Amino acid sequence: MNLNDRLNSAVTELRQELDHDSIPAFEPKRQVSLASAAAAVFVALVIGAGLFAFVTMTSDEAKVTVTSPSENSSAQSDDANNSEQSDDANNSEQPEEPEEEPAPTEIETAISAPEPAPADYSLPTQLTNSGPDEYIAPQPGSSAWNADDSLLLLYRTGEEIAAAHAVVDPETGETIAELAVDAIDIEQVYWHPLDPQSIIWLEENRVMSRDVLTQEDAVVAAFEQCDVLTSTRFPGPPSISGHMAVTCHLFDPTTEDLATGASLLIVDLALGTATEAELPVGDGEVEALVLSPSGDLLAQRLGRLIVITDLASGAMAELDLSNPDFAWVVLPDGSEALALASYHDTTPGTVLLARPEFVGSDFVDPIVVDVLIGPDAGDEYPPSGTHIEATVGTNESRIVATVRGPASGDSPLTGQLIIVTITGLAGAGRNDPPTVKYTTLDHEGAWMNGYWSNNTVSVNAAGTRVVWASDAGTDSTNTYILDIAGAN
Amino acid sequence: MNAPDSVKLVETFDAYYRRDYRRLLGLAYMLSRSDSASEDLVQDALTEAHRKWATVGRYDDPGSWVRRVMINKSTSRFRRIRTETRGLIRLAGQTQHSIDPSEPNAEVWEAVRALPTRQAQCVALHYWEDHSLNKIAEILQCSTETVKTHLARGRKALASTLATHEGGASL
Numbered sequence: 051m052n053l054n055d056r057l058n059s060a061v062t063e064l065r066q067e068l069d070h071d072s073i074p075a076f077e078p079k080r081q082v083s084l085a086s087a088a089a090a091v092f093v094a095l096v097i098g099a100g101l102f103a104f105v106t107m108t109s110d111e112a113k114v115t116v117t118s119p120s121e122n123s124s125a126q127s128d129d130a131n132n133s134e135q136s137d138d139a140n141n142s143e144q145p146e147e148p149e150e151e152p153a154p155t156e157i158e159t160a161i162s163a164p165e166p167a168p169a170d171y172s173l174p175t176q177l178t179n180s181g182p183d184e185y186i187a188p189q190p191g192s193s194a195w196n197a198d199d200s201l202l203l204l205y206r207t208g209e210e211i212a213a214a215h216a217v218v219d220p221e222t223g224e225t226i227a228e229l230a231v232d233a234i235d236i237e238q239v240y241w242h243p244l245d246p247q248s249i250i251w252l253e254e255n256r257v258m259s260r261d262v263l264t265q266e267d268a269v270v271a272a273f274e275q276c277d278v279l280t281s282t283r284f285p286g287p288p289s290i291s292g293h294m295a296v297t298c299h300l301f302d303p304t305t306e307d308l309a310t311g312a313s314l315l316i317v318d319l320a321l322g323t324a325t326e327a328e329l330p331v332g333d334g335e336v337e338a339l340v341l342s343p344s345g346d347l348l349a350q351r352l353g354r355l356i357v358i359t360d361l362a363s364g365a366m367a368e369l370d371l372s373n374p375d376f377a378w379v380v381l382p383d384g385s386e387a388l389a390l391a392s393y394h395d396t397t398p399g400t401v402l403l404a405r406p407e408f409v410g411s412d413f414v415d416p417i418v419v420d421v422l423i424g425p426d427a428g429d430e431y432p433p434s435g436t437h438i439e440a441t442v443g444t445n446e447s448r449i450v451a452t453v454r455g456p457a458s459g460d461s462p463l464t465g466q467l468i469i470v471t472i473t474g475l476a477g478a479g480r481n482d483p484p485t486v487k488y489t490t491l492d493h494e495g496a497w498m499n500g501y502w503s504n505n506t507v508s509v510n511a512a513g514t515r516v517v518w519a520s521d522a523g524t525d526s527t528n529t530y531i532l533d534i535a536g537a538n
Numbered sequence: 539m540n541a542p543d544s545v546k547l548v549e550t551f552d553a554y555y556r557r558d559y560r561r562l563l564g565l566a567y568m569l570s571r572s573d574s575a576s577e578d579l580v581q582d583a584l585t586e587a588h589r590k591w592a593t594v595g596r597y598d599d600p601g602s603w604v605r606r607v608m609i610n611k612s613t614s615r616f617r618r619i620r621t622e623t624r625g626l627i628r629l630a631g632q633t634q635h636s637i638d639p640s641e642p643n644a645e646v647w648e649a650v651r652a653l654p655t656r657q658a659q660c661v662a663l664h665y666w667e668d669h670s671l672n673k674i675a676e677i678l679q680c681s682t683e684t685v686k687t688h689l690a691r692g693r694k695a696l697a698s699t700l701a702t703h704e705g706g707a708s709l
Contacts, residue, residue, distance in 0.1 A: 051702060052702055053697045053702050056642070056646055056700060058664045058665070060641075060642075060643035060647060061564075061641065061665055061666055062642075063639055064564050064567065064637065064666070065560075065564065066639070068560040068563055071560075071561065073556055073559050073560065076552070076584065078584075288681065330687065331684055331687050352681065355681055355684075357684065365654065366684065368681065370679075383643065411654070412655050412656075473625075
C-alpha cells in the first residue's frame, strides 16, 4: 500500500468514526473556577519544571506581525492571528478568558518611538570624482568594505563606459586597482570575508578569487557535479564566517538550457569544500541567497517573500514584506536578525527588524517584526526606493538606510541617510522590543539617472564608517564617506 | 436612526457549528496528542468564532478563519501546554468523542503528529480537508511554494517512517 492509500485509509476511518458520533451542543468557554485553576496549576507542576517555566512566562508574545492589509482574506488573517496573540498576551496561566475584545489588528510599532538624536559626526567627504554620465558607487546587496576595513570595492559604469570594479582607498579616495572580472553579474563580485586582499566571484562551476594587489587569480573551490554555479539573480555575498550559499545547476541536454531543480551548496571558503543541501524553497528561481554572519541561517528571497531557514534543522519561516531590501545584523545580545527597508505602502515602516526565534528545532512563525523607523515614530513613508545595509560586526548593532529622492521631497525621509543604532533589547525576554536611536542626514541622492545612480549604501563591520552613492542632483554619481562612530 | 447593516449574515453560528464541527475535530485530532486536547482546541477556536461571529460570519469562508485560529492555538507553545493540561483535567469521562483508530491507522496518525509542525499542518489540511495548495497557503498565511515544500517533505518523511512508497502526488 502506498502512502496516499495509507493516509486516505486513515482519513476514511476517522471520518466514519466522527460521523458516527453526535455533535455536542455548543457551549462557549466560560471562566474557569478557582478550584479548576488550582487543579490546572497542580497538574502543571506535576508535569514538570520545564512546563512550569512555560506557563509562567508572560506577555512578551504580544508583538507586531506583518501582514498585508486591505484584502478580505487578509482581514480574516489579521483577525485570526490577533485572536491568538490576545490569548498569548493574557496567558500567564490566568484562569479567566478576557472579556474585552482584543485590540484592533492595525499594524503598529512594537517599540517606544525612537527619538532622533542630535547629529554628532563628521561631515561627509566626497570620495570619488566621476565625469558626466559616469557612475562610481558601492554595489547593492554586498559590502563595499574588505575584511579589515582598509579597502573599498566600488563599481564604475555609465551609459558609454565599460563596467569595471575599482578598489579604492577609503582614506584618500585613490584608486588602488581596477579589476576586469568575468563574473556572472557585475554585482556578484564580493570581498573575501577571510582575506582582506582578495575578492571572490563565481565563474562556471568554480568559486574564483583574485588578489587585488597582485591581480593573480586562484580557484577557491570547484564542483565537477555542477555545470554552473550561481548566487541567483541578486547578490548573495558570503558571510563573515567564511561561508557562501550558491546554487548548483545542471544543463538539461534536451533543451540546452539550465535544468530546474538546482541544489544548494554551502561553500566553506577556507577549506574549498561544500555541503550540499536541498534548496529550502523554489527550484532555482530564487532571487537571493544570503547567509547570516554565523552562516547558520539562510535568507532566501522569493518574489515578495523572504524565507529564513535554519540550515542545521531545516526549520523555515517566512516574511511577507512586499519585496524589501534586507541585510543581516548582529544584535547587542549576539543574536542574528534581518534589517529590512521598504517603501511599499503595505509595509509598516521604512526600517524594520525581523528577529527569528526558535522553539526547539522550529521557528516561531510568523516572525515578529519590529518597526524601527516608520509612521509610528512620526515618519511618513518615503515615496520611492530605500536601500539598506546593516553591520554584521559585534561591536555595534547599526543599520544604515538611504531613501531615494531629493532632500526637499514629499516625505521627511526622502533623500535622507538614516543611521539607526540598536542600543539594546529592552526586556528580559527574547521577544522584547529593541531600543533604538537614529539620526538622519541629507544625502542629496535624487536618482536622476536611472539604475546606476541608485543611492546604494554600505557600512563597515564595526559600524563606524559608511559609504553611499549620490548623484547630488547631477548627471554623475559619486561615492561619499562619513565617519558615524559618534552618531546617535 | 442607524442605517441597517448592509451585509447580510449568510449563516448563523449554530448552523456553521453543526456543519463544520466534525471536520474541525478531525483536523484537531491529527494535530493534537489526545482526543481531549483536540476537543479543547476545537472548542477554543469556536469560542473565538462565536465571540466574533458578527464579523467572522461575514467572511467568504469563516471556516478558514476558524482553522487559522485553531492552528495558531495548536502551535502556540503556551497554548499547547495549556491545552494538554486542560485535557488531562477533563479526562475523567468528560470527552464527547473517543477516537479509537485501528492499529495501522493509529500508526499513520502518530507519524503525522511526529512531523515538524508546518509539515504536519500541510499534510492534515491536504489529506483531511482535501484543500488545494492555494487554500492551505491562505490558511497558513504562507506561499504556495512553501506549502508545496512542506507537503513534499512531510510525505517523504511519512513514507520513510511508515516504510511505504510515496505514491503519486494528488495535487
